[in-house]
Amino acid sequence: MNEKLPFDMDAIAKQAVDEIEHIKDEEDLEKWRIKYFGRKGIFATLTSNLSEIEQCLRPVAGMKINNVKKQLTTLYEEKKQSLISRMQVEKGKSVFNLTLPGLSSECANLHPITLVSREIVRIFQGLGFGVHTGPEIETEFYNFEALNTPADHPARDMWDTFYLDGQKKFLLRTHTSPVQIRVLQRLTVPLRIIAIGKTFRRDAFDASHSPVFHQVEGLMVGYDINFSNLKAVLTFFLKELFGSSVNVRFLPSYFPFTEPSAEISISCVICNGKGCQTCGNTGWLEILGAGMVHPEVFRKAGLRDENLTGFAFGAGIDRIAMIKYRIDDIRLFFLNDMRFLRQFR
Ligand code: PHE
Numbered sequence: 001m002n003e004k005l006p007f008d009m010d011a012i013a014k015q016a017v018d019e020i021e022h023i024k025d026e027e028d029l030e031k032w033r034i035k036y037f038g039r040k041g042i043f044a045t046l047t048s049n050l051s052e053i054e055q056c057l058r059p060v061a062g063m064k065i066n067n068v069k070k071q072l073t074t075l076y077e078e079k080k081q082s083l084i085s086r087m088q089v090e091k092g093k094s095v096f097n098l099t100l101p102g103l104s105s106e107c108a109n110l111h112p113i114t115l116v117s118r119e120i121v122r123i124f125q126g127l128g129f130g131v132h133t134g135p136e137i138e139t140e141f142y143n144f145e146a147l148n149t150p151a152d153h154p155a156r157d158m159w160d161t162f163y164l165d166g167q168k169k170f171l172l173r174t175h176t177s178p179v180q181i182r183v184l185q186r187l188t189v190p191l192r193i194i195a196i197g198k199t200f201r202r203d204a205f206d207a208s209h210s211p212v213f214h215q216v217e218g219l220m221v222g223y224d225i226n227f228s229n230l231k232a233v234l235t236f237f238l239k240e241l242f243g244s245s246v247n248v249r250f251l252p253s254y255f256p257f258t259e260p261s262a263e264i265s266i267s268c269v270i271c272n273g274k275g276c277q278t279c280g281n282t283g284w285l286e287i288l289g290a291g292m293v294h295p296e297v298f299r300k301a302g303l304r305d306e307n308l309t310g311f312a313f314g315a316g317i318d319r320i321a322m323i324k325y326r327i328d329d330i331r332l333f334f335l336n337d338m339r340f341l342r343q344f345r
Contacts, residue, residue, distance in 0.1 A: 004057060007046060009064040016072050026083050033076060043069055112344045113214055113333055116321040117196050120216050123240045127233065129218065130193045134179035136200070140169050142178035146300035147257040155256045160202040162211075172200035176217035177257060180293075180312055183219060184301035189308060190222030196317065207329045214317035221293065221310030227260070230290060230311035238266050238287060241320065247273065249284055258291020258312055269323060278323075285323055288315045 016036055023029050036042050046065050053061055110118075121131055134142075140151075149155055159174035179195035187193070195217040203209040220229065235248045246266040253263040265286045268279035275281040290313035298308055318330050325344070327333075332340050 004054070005061055005064075006049070006053060009068055012042065013068045013071065016068075017075065020072075020075055020079055023079065023083075026080075026087070029076070029079060029083060036072060037069075037076075106338070109342065109345045111333070111341065112321045112325055112327070113317055115344055116317055116324060117214070117216070119241065120196065120237075120317070120320075121194070123237055124194045124218065127236070128192060129220075130191070132179060132183055132193045132195045133197055134173070134176070134182050134195060136173055136198050137164065138171055138173040138178050140171060142181050143171055143173050143175075146181040146297065147177050148294050148296040148300070149256040153256060155254075162200050162202055174201050175199050175314055176215040177312070177314060179217050180219045180257075180297065181301045184221070184298070184303060189303070189305075190220075190225075192218075192220040194218045205331060207331065210318070210330050210334060212334070213330070216315050216317055218313045219293070219310060220312075221308060223307055223309070225309045225311060227292060227311070230262075230292070230313070233311075234264055234288060234290060234313060238264070242266055242269055242324070253289065253291070255289060255291055257294050257297050259294045261289070261291035264288040264290055264313075270326070278328075287320065287323075288313050290314070 016032075020029070020032055023032060034041060038044070043065065047062075050058055050061060050065075125131065143161075144150070144153075144156060161174050162172040164170040164172070176195050176197055176199060179193075179197075183191065183193050183195070197214065198212055199215045200212050203211050205211060218233075220233065231250065238248050239246060246269060249265045249267075250262045251265070253261045255261045263286055265284040267273035268276060268283050268285050270276050270278045271283070273283040275283050279285050290311065293310040293312050295306075298305075298310075318333055321327065321333070322330060
């Protein structure tokens with residue numbers, strides 16, 4: 001089919017390439033451009049002559065012309081660029097204009113939740129606590145059953161749960177407490193650990209609620225761990241975190257997996273305990289849930305030693321960050337607004 005065309009596109013292309021390779025200045029390049037791409041240039045002529053070619057050969061001829069045209073255009077642009085930069089270098093001009101302002105890149109910084117998490121890890125590592133994690137997708141056993149919260153237990157209402165299947169076997173963990181069980185199964189006692197991670201509840205998404213939030217869990221188990229140890233460790237923790245001038249208050253509370261249980265508050269850091277909007281005029285901010293590990297929890301984790309005791313605690317990291325940085329809307333942590341995130345360095 002090629003022979004039937006009245007021109008030899010391959011030969012034209014070869015010649016054009018040959019010529020352009022030997023070109024040394026812009027003037028010759030411009031002559032080359034006119035020869036091939038000018039108004040009366042080779043391509044213009046070829047295209048206008050298409051009508052004289054046999055009808056059935058026209059599409060093939062057109063395609064060949066266009067292909068070569070494309071290749072040569074690319075070659076031309078490359079050659080032009082290389083001639084320009086060579087000329088600039090020869091004239092002593094840099095190809096790069098160093099006086100232009102640079103593209104400023106956004107400098108990343110740590111999320112406030114990360115900052116607070118790291119601070120918490122630092123404090124507990126100083127006390128010899130190991131740092132562990134657990135899965136965000138949990139089974140009903142780890143999230144409830146092993147934590148002494150069987151299916152018919154009224155305390156299940158404390159955690160509005162995202163179930164992942166109709167059988168209610170898999171769920172998004174409602175707290176970090178299932179890590180207690182996983183650690184008790186895996187490690188040997190005595191032990192002391194914390195676990196930080198995401199937790200999920202079917203809550204509203206408003207200024208003070210989010211369906212996803214963060215918790216820190218703590219567990220210390222041994223043969224002579226008592227409530228005084230719990231008080232000492234958590235008081236130390238809260239004073240390290242919020243400053244040594246805060247007061248710490250322990251009140252009786254209830255959790256199925258601890259007995260006795262306590263809720264632990266600090267004196268309001270905004271009003272120094274006088275009463276304000278943040279503390280609901282009580283002067284106190286509740287930070288931690290805690291208690292002595294319920295014997296049933298040890299049994300469910302497979303530990304039969306009657307002499308084991310321990311304490312556990314849990315706290316919301318988002319809430320801690322809100323108090324520390326005076327943030328009044330939990331949603332800000334999840335919206336990725338740079339104007340908010342940039343403030344934490
Ligand atoms: N898991 C409890 C909650 O989410 C907090 C807690 C942890 C309480 C450990 C006691 C001991 O509400």
